[in-house]
Amino acid sequence: xxxHFETDAVIIGxxxxxxxxxxxxxxxxIRCHVIDILDRAGGQCxxxxxxKPIYDIPALPIVTxxxxxxxxxxxxxxxxxxxxxxxxxxxxAKQPDGRFLVKTDGELSFLSKIVVVAAGGGxxxxxKPPIPxxxxxxxKSVYYSVKKMETFRGRDVLIVGGGDSALDWTLNLQPLAKSxxxxxxxxxxRAAPDSVNKMRELVAAGKMQLKIxxxxxxxxxxxxxxxxxxxxxxxxxxxxxxxxMLPFFGLTMKLGPVAEWGLNLHENLVKVDTEKFxxxxxxxxxxxxxxxxxxxxxxxxxGFHEAALMAQEAFHHINPGxxxxxxxxxxxxxxxxxxxxx
Amino acid sequence: xxxxTFTQHNGTEIETNGIPGMTVMETAIKNQVPGIDADCxxxxxxxxxxxxxxxxxxxxxxxxxxxxxxxxxxxxxVRPESRLSCQIKVSDALxxxxxxxxxxxx
Numbered sequence: 001x002x003x004h005f006e007t008d009a010v011i012i013g014x015x016x017x018x019x020x021x022x023x024x025x026x027x028x029x030i031r032c033h034v035i036d037i038l039d040r041a042g043g044q045c046x047x048x049x050x051x052k053p054i055y056d057i058p059a060l061p062i063v064t065x066x067x068x069x070x071x072x073x074x075x076x077x078x079x080x081x082x083x084x085x086x087x088x089x090x091x092x093a094k095q096p097d098g099r100f101l102v103k104t105d106g107e108l109s110f111l112s113k114i115v116v117v118a119a120g121g122g123x124x125x126x127x128k129p130p131i132p133x134x135x136x137x138x139x140k141s142v143y144y145s146v147k148k149m150e151t152f153r154g155r156d157v158l159i160v161g162g163g164d165s166a167l168d169w170t171l172n173l174q175p176l177a178k179s180x181x182x183x184x185x186x187x188x189x190r191a192a193p194d195s196v197n198k199m200r201e202l203v204a205a206g207k208m209q210l211k212i213x214x215x216x217x218x219x220x221x222x223x224x225x226x227x228x229x230x231x232x233x234x235x236x237x238x239x240x241x242x243x244x245m246l247p248f249f250g251l252t253m254k255l256g257p258v259a260e261w262g263l264n265l266h267e268n269l270v271k272v273d274t275e276k277f278x279x280x281x282x283x284x285x286x287x288x289x290x291x292x293x294x295x296x297x298x299x300x301x302x303g304f305h306e307a308a309l310m311a312q313e314a315f316h317h318i319n320p321g322x323x324x325x326x327x328x329x330x331x332x333x334x335x336x337x338x339x340x341x342x
Numbered sequence: 343x344x345x346x347t348f349t350q351h352n353g354t355e356i357e358t359n360g361i362p363g364m365t366v367m368e369t370a371i372k373n374q375v376p377g378i379d380a381d382c383x384x385x386x387x388x389x390x391x392x393x394x395x396x397x398x399x400x401x402x403x404x405x406x407x408x409x410x411x412x413x414x415x416x417x418x419x420v421r422p423e424s425r426l427s428c429q430i431k432v433s434d435a436l437x438x439x440x441x442x443x444x445x446x447x448x
Binding site for chain 1: 381387411
């Protein structure tokens with residue numbers, strides 16, 4: 001649903017550096033909206049290693065990606081940022097009044113005084129298996145996500161993969177589909193055991209098929225798929241009839257639309273200065289893994305430092321001519337009030 | 343030092359000197375071997391350092407670990423000789439190791 005917001009700051013990316021930017025900007029009374037393509041906060045910490053320990057966060061000898069995200073959200077909570085998930089920022093353009101217009105693929109638009117690009121490795125997008133000729137079927141027969149379940153009603157659906165996405169959609173689409181086949185490279189699944197059991201019950205009841213193997217080729221014409229050729233786990237080669245294939249091979253990071261915003265780039269990273277972490281467009285900043293400057297080290301802690309310095313310049317950009325008195329959270333009643341601790 | 347040879351999809355061979363203790367993926371990155379992306383930096387979280395171990399080295403390299411087996415679900419064209427190179431530690435026993443790089447890590 002189309003919605004419009006006016007705000008001080010839009011932060012693109014809800015990873016650790018994006019969330020900490022909410023905190024640093026919040027201390028300077030700058031209100032934020034945060035946009036992320038994933039369905040939750042954390043960025044790479046949520047998608048790539050939620051349960052894996054990180055050992056180099058200052059003062060936290062060991063913390064998981066999920067826990068770090070939770071702690072950062074808690075720290076930023078007093079500043080009441082609005083988070084918008086499942087949204088990819090598609091457009092970023094400077095307006096005649098000096099503000100920035102930010103648009104997403106989910107029909108959200110924002111007018112903002114500053115923008116912070118905290119997009120990490122870019123946007124997480126579904127991995128597209130390099131099956132020869134697959135692009136030709138992408139509009140009509142191959143889907144990397146389910147936007148509307150109705151799309152699959154009455155069709156011969158082939159789902160490829162063994163994780164939660166593959167199993168969840170198997171269970172959800174089975175009642176709608178004319179036929180449903182789940183194809184996975186082995187007879188073991190990473191997905192939740194409960195989903196796997198339900199899938200096996202459907203197979204036992206003859207309501208769907210489970211095949212073991214990997215897709216090697218596609219058959220069809222005019223962009224409409226008729227079958228997928230599969231190499232079975234036992235080496236046999238067979239066809240699976242399908243006119244709607246859903247490959248679920250996880251997500252990969254792509255720079256995506258960031259490249260189209262007119263910012264100076266260096267090897268697919270956004271160039272910034274090391275005083276203000278501002279890009280080639282004044283008012284647009286970049287922090288965390290997405291930025292590039294001499295000596296850059298891609299560590300979460302570097303992004304925290306960058307966010308703190310970015311916030312200082314963001315204040316001056318939003319409040320031209322106003323003096324900013326530097327304050328410590330330990331001693332400033334003013335800051336403590338903002339944090340809600342006094 | 344352990345000599346590790348990466349054969350590209352087009353047949354080009356790249357010889358590297360692996361340092362015992364490092365992983366085969368790290369060796370590839372250090373030597374800028376094309377086709378080893380290693381998006382996650384070695385956390386066994388992305389399957390973009392997929393290699394095929396040459397038959398004669400399969401025994402010495404050993405079996406996949408369970409986490410790696412799960413991650414290989416995200417790779418394309420997985421074969422019995424498929425491994426994630428971030429999960430193979432270089433050692434003197436692997437001096438001469440030969441692996442093939444897939445056409446694409448995708």
